[in-house]
Amino acid sequence: MFSPVETPFSTGSHTMPSMQGTESTSAPGNLIDCLVNQTLITRVSSSSLASITATLADLESLIELSYERYTYTMNDADGTNPDKDATITPDDMRRLRRAAVPWLVKVVAGEWAITHENEDAGGDQEEVMERAANLMAHMSGRSGSGAMTRTWYFPAPPGDINNSNIAVRIHEPGVVGDDIGFKTWGAAPMLAKKIAQTNLIPNLHTHDLLELGTGTGLVGLLCAKLGARSVTLSDYHPNVLATVSRNVQENAFSAPLVTVSKLDWRDINSPSSLPGGTYDVLVGSDLLYEIEHGRLLPRVVERFLARGARRDTGAGAFHFMAPLRRTHWEEVRVFEEEMTRHGFVSVCTEESEREEEEGGVMTYRYWEWRRGCEV
Numbered sequence: 439m440f441s442p443v444e445t446p447f448s449t450g451s452h453t454m455p456s457m458q459g460t461e462s463t464s465a466p467g468n469l470i471d472c473l474v475n476q477t478l479i480t481r482v483s484s485s486s487l488a489s490i491t492a493t494l495a496d497l498e499s500l501i502e503l504s505y506e507r508y509t510y511t512m513n514d515a516d517g518t519n520p521d522k523d524a525t526i527t528p529d530d531m532r533r534l535r536r537a538a539v540p541w542l543v544k545v546v547a548g549e550w551a552i553t554h555e556n557e558d559a560g561g562d563q564e565e566v567m568e569r570a571a572n573l574m575a576h577m578s579g580r581s582g583s584g585a586m587t588r589t590w591y592f593p594a595p596p597g598d599i600n601n602s603n604i605a606v607r608i609h610e611p612g613v614v615g616d617d618i619g620f621k622t623w624g625a626a627p628m629l630a631k632k633i634a635q636t637n638l639i640p641n642l643h644t645h646d647l648l649e650l651g652t653g654t655g656l657v658g659l660l661c662a663k664l665g666a667r668s669v670t671l672s673d674y675h676p677n678v679l680a681t682v683s684r685n686v687q688e689n690a691f692s693a694p695l696v697t698v699s700k701l702d703w704r705d706i707n708s709p710s711s712l713p714g715g716t717y718d719v720l721v722g723s724d725l726l727y728e729i730e731h732g733r734l735l736p737r738v739v740e741r742f743l744a745r746g747a748r749r750d751t752g753a754g755a756f757h758f759m760a761p762l763r764r765t766h767w768e769e770v771r772v773f774e775e776e777m778t779r780h781g782f783v784s785v786c787t788e789e790s791e792r793e794e795e796e797g798g799v800m801t802y803r804y805w806e807w808r809r810g811c812e813v
């Protein structure tokens with residue numbers, strides 16, 4: 439039913455949404471104020487098609503901009519936030535949602551379409567209703583929305599002479615079946631940002647990298663953009679593997695630089711799984727939501743992480759970011775215990791908080807795991 443939402447941003451730049459289609463330099467918070475206090479309280483039936491279309495464009499841009507807070511605003515290494523004015527807080531979004539959803543319902547219902555002014559608009563009216571329905575879905579969160587394709591922007595690594603943001607284009611199919619990798623989860627952009635912004639993986643261009651439970655592939659594809667020697671994106675679910683293959687193409691990568699492989703943690707020696715061999719670096723995000731994951735992942739890391747690496751080369755590390763959900767403490771505890779039992783040591787453990795879309799604050803834990811004998 440829903441067509442994919444394309445990002446309105448061009449690479450590396452912020453295009454601010456504007457009231458009624460005019461360019462604006464105001465912060466998104468101000469635009470939200472205007473929409474909430476003026477535009478969205480105007481009766482839809484007395485609005486022209488042009489003004490409805492312009493408001494839809496503003497809402498679409500604001501939704502896209504709201505995704506950028508993951509990549510631009512969090513955990514800046516020096517504590518500053520250069521893009522503060524260009525980002526949207528979850529609180530802004532909640533305020534916008536409260537005002538916009540009733541307005542969108544009326545646009546979808548089409549009562550405005552029978553007014554004299556709009557009656558000749560024909561196909562445009564259908565497109566407007568479709569866009570409004572799509573926006574309603576996105577306002578209810580990624581789990582409730584349809585397919586979308588968007589571009590994530592990450593800060594240039596320190597010392598990058600061009601200082602240009604890194605863009606990773608990601609298609610998310612929306613919920614289609616039982617696969618949990620249908621969307622990009624919060625830990626993925628957090629880990630990707632950390633990798634880009636802090637040069638987390640030294641000498642990336644000399645490393646073969648494996649992403650476990652890749653989902654939409656954001657972290658692994660970012661590493662490919664940063665110049666990893668090769669990247670293997672792995673998952674067990676056929677739908678996820680299909681989506682991530684598409685995302686490899688969206689970013690103009692192909693084998694042997696970036697490959698997609700089936701790897702089921704429950705069956706790491708299966709011939710249909712990833713071929714033998716080890717990888718210099720492993721990455722993963724949000725992989726502990728069932729108790730068996732806490733037991734399986736350490737075995738997977740033990741099997742696929744290269745041995746005998748020198749720490750200063752950046753090789754021999756598993757970089758992992760996971761949300762500390764109140765309901766999933768046991769998974770995290772078992773994972774840490776099992777990693778230790780398999781001889782791994784966390785040489786870096788950090789926690790950071792992020793305000794969630796749905797309200798509340800989530801704490802995320804990042805680990806860099808290495809074999810104890812190599813530390």
Ligand SMILES: C[S@@+](CC[C@H](N)C(=O)[O-])C[C@H]1O[C@@H](n2cnc3c(N)ncnc32)[C@H](O)[C@@H]1O
Pocket residue numbers: 617618619620621622623624625626650651652653654655672673674675678701702703704722723724725727
């Ligand atoms: C919560 S999602 C996280 C996806 C992605 N890393 C992210 O952060 O957006 C968990 C991922 O782990 C994958 N997964 C779950 N069980 C798995 C298994 N037994 N073997 C391999 N992958 C698995 C799922 O298919 C899904 O893509």
